[in-house]
Amino acid sequence: MAKDEILRLLREKGDYVSGEQMADALGVSRAAIWKQVQALMRDGYEIESHQNRGYKLTGIPDRLYPFEVQYGLQNQLIGRKVVHFNVTGSTNIVARQMAERGIDEGTVVIAETQNRGKGRLGRKWVTRQGGIWMSVVLKPGIDPMHAASITLMAAVSVTKALRELGLEAVIKWPNDVLVNGKKICGILTEMSAETDVVNFVILGMGINVNNDVPLDTATTVRSELGRKVDRLKLAQSILEELEEDYITLRDEGFTPILWNWRRYSDTLGRPVEVTYQGETIRGIAQDVDDAGSLLVKLPDGNVRKIVSGDCNHLRSLKQ
Numbered sequence: 001m002a003k004d005e006i007l008r009l010l011r012e013k014g015d016y017v018s019g020e021q022m023a024d025a026l027g028v029s030r031a032a033i034w035k036q037v038q039a040l041m042r043d044g045y046e047i048e049s050h051q052n053r054g055y056k057l058t059g060i061p062d063r064l065y066p067f068e069v070q071y072g073l074q075n076q077l078i079g080r081k082v083v084h085f086n087v088t089g090s091t092n093i094v095a096r097q098m099a100e101r102g103i104d105e106g107t108v109v110i111a112e113t114q115n116r117g118k119g120r121l122g123r124k125w126v127t128r129q130g131g132i133w134m135s136v137v138l139k140p141g142i143d144p145m146h147a148a149s150i151t152l153m154a155a156v157s158v159t160k161a162l163r164e165l166g167l168e169a170v171i172k173w174p175n176d177v178l179v180n181g182k183k184i185c186g187i188l189t190e191m192s193a194e195t196d197v198v199n200f201v202i203l204g205m206g207i208n209v210n211n212d213v214p215l216d217t218a219t220t221v222r223s224e225l226g227r228k229v230d231r232l233k234l235a236q237s238i239l240e241e242l243e244e245d246y247i248t249l250r251d252e253g254f255t256p257i258l259w260n261w262r263r264y265s266d267t268l269g270r271p272v273e274v275t276y277q278g279e280t281i282r283g284i285a286q287d288v289d290d291a292g293s294l295l296v297k298l299p300d301g302n303v304r305k306i307v308s309g310d311c312n313h314l315r316s317l318k319q
């Protein structure tokens with residue numbers, strides 16, 4: 001796209017580039033360049049124009065535009081296509097519709113805000129400007145029984161990216177990343193499957209970054225670090241961790257991911273209360289198996305396998 005090409009030229013030069021130079025490089029007229037420069041300015045880019053010297057990029061908007069997300073991203077697969085919305089209902093729904101129409105694996109759908117952000121089981125996800133709300137289309141070719149491993153993998157990737165910022169991020173089974181006991185990220189994995197094979201997985205991730213979140217149980221990167229962070233860099237770092245973990249999962253299976261998951265888990269070894277299909281059990285979270293299910297040791301010594309559910313960490317089993 002001409003707009004992206006202009007942006008690339010301005011970025012690479014880091015100084016004034018004349019309209020004529022850009023027009024020659026892109027094989028279009030100078031008037032066409034000016035039109036695209038104006039479009040970029042409407043998108044929030046700050047561009048100085050000087051009669052003789054041309055155009056200079058002086059400011060980038062705080063938006064997760066596809067060009068910005070892809071610029072400098074080290075990935076081959078995840079993020080090779082990025083779709084951006086200022087507002088949408090839910091990035092998971094948009095990504096699903098695209099996947100149904102056969103969009104490539106690795107496509108990332110990002111929204112600045114969502115007005116129907118989804119949690120699991122019909123719950124709402126609060127989405128305000130300043131967070132990272134994105135969904136990735138994956139085609140892992142795994143057994144539907146193993147789809148939970150994608151959720152656990154993403155929790156590992158997000159945790160690693162948050163730790164690079166200096167946060168003590170930990171994982172709460174199955175789909176939460178916590179900092180100081182509060183939820184900083186939630187993951188929603190949805191799939192389309194036949195009996196024995198997954199057609200595609202939509203991996204939705206919501207990360208509270210510079211946004212407000214009106215919940216006592218939640219926190220944000222900004223409030224934990226006491227400063228705003230570069231949302232774009234964090235989004236790129238999450239996508240890079242995700243690519244590494246996804247390739248490991250595809251090539252070597254879930255075991256190496258599980259090792260990292262155990263390392264960052266805040267759930268294992270703890271007394272927990274797990275609600276699963278209307279039933280609530282208490283016990284000690286013993287381990288996670290190779291399908292991502294939680295193994296809970298009950299007070300009578302039996303071990304229950306929980307495929308999915310809600311998990312609360314308890315101080316003690318008598319709590």
Ligand code: BT5
Binds near residue numbers: 125
């Ligand atoms: C989740 O569900 O944690 C999955 C959240 C996935 C959100 C992403 S954003 C991009 C993509 N598009 C979507 O529409 N969704 C995905 P669950 O475990 O059911 O947790 C939901 C609960 O978390 C809610 O009932 C609230 O208590 C709490 N919650 C809601 N918004 C939150 C937020 N922004 N931060 C932390 N906690 C939140």
